[in-house]
Amino acid sequence: MFFxxxxxxxxxxxxxxxxxxxxxxFPVVLGTFFKIAFGNIYNSETxxxxxxxxxxxxxNEVFDAVMxxxxxxxxxxxxAEYTDADSAAELLEKGDISGIIxxxxxxxxxxxxxxxxxEPSIIESxxxxxxxxxxxxxxxxxxxxxxxxxxxxxxxxxxxxxxxxPLTDGNTDPYxxxxxxxxxxxxxxxxxxxxxxxxxxxxxxxxxxxxxxxSPVNKLTKIIASLLGSCLAQAVCVIISTSYIAFVxxxxxxxxxxxxxxxxxLGGCVGVSMGFFVGSxxxxxxxxxxxxxxxxxxxxxxxxxxxxxxIKATVSEHAxxxxxxxxAAVISDSFYCLNLYSDYDKYIEKIVTMLIIIVIFxxxxxxxTRRKKYASL
Amino acid sequence: xxxxxxxxxxxxxxxxxLIAVDHLCLDIREGEIFGLLGPNGSGKTTTINCLxxxxxxxxxxxxxxxxxxxxxxxDIKRNIGVVMQNVAVFNExxxxxxxxxxxxxxxxxxxxxxxCVDDAIKFVGLEEFTKFFPKKLSGGLLRRLNIACGIAHKPxxxxxxxxxxxxxxxxxxxxxxxIQKLNREGATVIYTSHYMEEVEQLCSRIVIMDKGxxxxxxxxxxxxxxxKNTETVEIEISDVxxxxxxxxxxxxxxxxxxxxxxxxxxxxxxxxHNLVRILGVLQDDNLNFGRVYSELPTLNDVFLEITGKExxxxx
Numbered sequence: 022m023f024f025x026x027x028x029x030x031x032x033x034x035x036x037x038x039x040x041x042x043x044x045x046x047f048p049v050v051l052g053t054f055f056k057i058a059f060g061n062i063y064n065s066e067t068x069x070x071x072x073x074x075x076x077x078x079x080x081n082e083v084f085d086a087v088m089x090x091x092x093x094x095x096x097x098x099x100x101a102e103y104t105d106a107d108s109a110a111e112l113l114e115k116g117d118i119s120g121i122i123x124x125x126x127x128x129x130x131x132x133x134x135x136x137x138x139x140e141p142s143i144i145e146s147x148x149x150x151x152x153x154x155x156x157x158x159x160x161x162x163x164x165x166x167x168x169x170x171x172x173x174x175x176x177x178x179x180x181x182x183x184x185x186x187p188l189t190d191g192n193t194d195p196y197x198x199x200x201x202x203x204x205x206x207x208x209x210x211x212x213x214x215x216x217x218x219x220x221x222x223x224x225x226x227x228x229x230x231x232x233x234x235x236s237p238v239n240k241l242t243k244i245i246a247s248l249l250g251s252c253l254a255q256a257v258c259v260i261i262s263t264s265y266i267a268f269v270x271x272x273x274x275x276x277x278x279x280x281x282x283x284x285x286x287l288g289g290c291v292g293v294s295m296g297f298f299v300g301s302x303x304x305x306x307x308x309x310x311x312x313x314x315x316x317x318x319x320x321x322x323x324x325x326x327x328x329x330x331x332i333k334a335t336v337s338e339h340a341x342x343x344x345x346x347x348x349a350a351v352i353s354d355s356f357y358c359l360n361l362y363s364d365y366d367k368y369i370e371k372i373v374t375m376l377i378i379i380v381i382f383x384x385x386x387x388x389x390t391r392r393k394k395y396a397s398l
Numbered sequence: 399x400x401x402x403x404x405x406x407x408x409x410x411x412x413x414x415x416l417i418a419v420d421h422l423c424l425d426i427r428e429g430e431i432f433g434l435l436g437p438n439g440s441g442k443t444t445t446i447n448c449l450x451x452x453x454x455x456x457x458x459x460x461x462x463x464x465x466x467x468x469x470x471x472x473d474i475k476r477n478i479g480v481v482m483q484n485v486a487v488f489n490e491x492x493x494x495x496x497x498x499x500x501x502x503x504x505x506x507x508x509x510x511x512x513x514c515v516d517d518a519i520k521f522v523g524l525e526e527f528t529k530f531f532p533k534k535l536s537g538g539l540l541r542r543l544n545i546a547c548g549i550a551h552k553p554x555x556x557x558x559x560x561x562x563x564x565x566x567x568x569x570x571x572x573x574x575x576x577i578q579k580l581n582r583e584g585a586t587v588i589y590t591s592h593y594m595e596e597v598e599q600l601c602s603r604i605v606i607m608d609k610g611x612x613x614x615x616x617x618x619x620x621x622x623x624x625x626k627n628t629e630t631v632e633i634e635i636s637d638v639x640x641x642x643x644x645x646x647x648x649x650x651x652x653x654x655x656x657x658x659x660x661x662x663x664x665x666x667x668x669x670x671h672n673l674v675r676i677l678g679v680l681q682d683d684n685l686n687f688g689r690v691y692s693e694l695p696t697l698n699d700v701f702l703e704i705t706g707k708e709x710x711x712x713x
Contacts, residue, residue, distance in 0.1 A: 227486075228484045231482060236503035237476040237504060238472075394454040395453055398447055
């Protein structure tokens with residue numbers, strides 16, 4: 022009886038056009054849009070060597086040493102061309118260089134054609150850091166000229182201080198967060214399948230529920246088979262959409278892809294159990310319950326950063342408890358933990374949180390559904 | 399006397415201030431087609447839902463196959479088939495899969511189930527539609543699928559709750575013939591309807607319900623004997639003088655006579671040769687008349703006479 026119900030629950034789940042739309046087509050389309058919309062920004066943020074012109078109005082040995090050090094590094098930040106002011110301006114106008122660094126007696130200044138963009142910001146940041154450290158570098162050069170390369174190295178490291186230092190070999194780019202949230206949303210959309218289980222097992226909510234209730238099948242057995250069937254159907258959808266994002270869109274989820282799948286599948290189970298729980302509450306119509314679920318899912322995803330990237334940090338600062346119990350945040354955090362931390366402690370914590378949510382929703386839903394007779398149909 | 403299959407004693411079901419089922423007692427015997435007849439809202443479906451342990455009730459006892467019916471009476475439920483008023487199938491499963499799914503809730507053995515599903519498909523005449531999904535079926539075919547899902551496991555007791563609502567006449571006849579066939583094959587049938595013609599055609603014993611109460615019980619012949627009217631004579635005639643009307647009213651066994659819209663209607667209670675005597679009066683008074691009808695009482699007449707209202711609105 023268990024496997025009979027499971028088999029048909031799978032068939033119903035995988036043939037339900039509405040679910041296929043929300044669980045497979047929607048994430049594939051939205052993921053593609055994300056790639057198109059954010060992919061270019063992501064690429065532009067992958068900074069390659071910036072061509073600059075250097076106009077030395079006064080000779081500055083320390084600056085020259087720094088520029089030589091940069092030029093000799095493995096991935097040089099700048100490709101510098103020493104020239105006069107007019108030629109530099111011409112190069113800038115042609116677009117051959119991204120900016121001009123003027124070396125004057127009172128320090129460095131810069132000239133750029135546009136103030137917006139990543140490259141002018143980097144040049145500006147470099148000048149700011151150089152100015153701040155020039156005294157230290159000069160002192161090091163005067164005391165021990167051999168130390169100048171170490172000083173330059175320190176400055177290059179300083180360039181990296183503002184970026185993330187990966188603790189794993191995963192991809193920690195912030196825009197990956199959108200894809201994590203997308204997979205989390207696929208999981209939460211699984212709540213629709215959970216809702217159907219609740220509806221189809223209650224005689225007061227559907228005719229099939231009435232027919233199921235007059236059959237000689239233990240309700241708990243039937244519901245567990247249905248939940249398992251839905252979770253399996255959900256897993257298929259999560260695997261397909263995650264694979265599409267990883268292999269077709271080429272989004273780098275790091276080296277722990279099997280665990281990404283695991284998180285996604287558990288996220289789907291969170292969605293199914295949440296749908297089952299909400300579907301079991303009261304005798305509201307299917308439409309109203311589906312509306313509640315979609316709203317909860319969308320708000321959850323919004324708070325976890327699907328629509329606005331840094332909202333999760335804001336929530337974390339002002340109401341951290343929301344991130345701890347928001348299923349969407351827990352699911353997307355589990356992905357992030359995989360990429361951010363080299364050990365599994367945080368990841369396991371998120372997985373355990375998901376399992377607790379699943380148990381609470383499932384038991385709660387069953388306690389409400391197990392009612393043997395109804396007051397009205 | 400046949401064994402009692404269903405016994406309902408003193409059943410009361412209230413929805414707040416409304417009494418949906420009012421101290422109802424029923425005794426349904428093995429092998430009969432038992433009709434539960436009443437207008438919409440009379441308590442038929444509520445009674446069935448209480449019987450199936452879907453609905454909680456305020457008072458009363460329900461026994462099926464000699465055992466108290468509860469929601470976990472799986473041994474009883476295994477022998478009950480239900481054909482719901484509304485179609486209860488999955489749109490994502492085809493005809494065969496739907497029947498197999500519901501049959502599988504009752505029968506574990508795959509081989510036995512396959513045979514039962516085949517039999518059910520044949521029984522409702524859906525052999526050509528086994529791969530069809532419900533949305534591709536017409537209303538009549540969908541009803542047949544609904545029936546197949548309810549009876550595939552070959553239950554001893556089958557409950558049909560208004561199975562012919564919104565069904566075309568041809569499909570209706572198929573359904574009614576099918577029910578008779580199931581009964582001939584040994585199933586006890588409970589049939590609820592507000593269509594008196596169907597109940598009259600099918601049922602060996604009938605209970606008429608109104609406002610949650612049982613107002614009459616018996617075979618159709620017994621029910622008809624409960625009322626005064628035994629024959630209604632209708633004659634197409636243009637005008638009947640009052641003197642003739644008085645002579646007609648004075649005839650033996652005539653208890654009501656009236657003329658309306660070129661139609662003379664005379665109701666008789668018992669007696670023989672009523673029609674001959676009525677036509678004799680018209681001939682004596684040299685009145686010309688057209689077509690003549692003589693009708694025996696229907697269950698609607700029974701309901702009308704007991705409650706003072708029609709059993710259902712005229713379609």
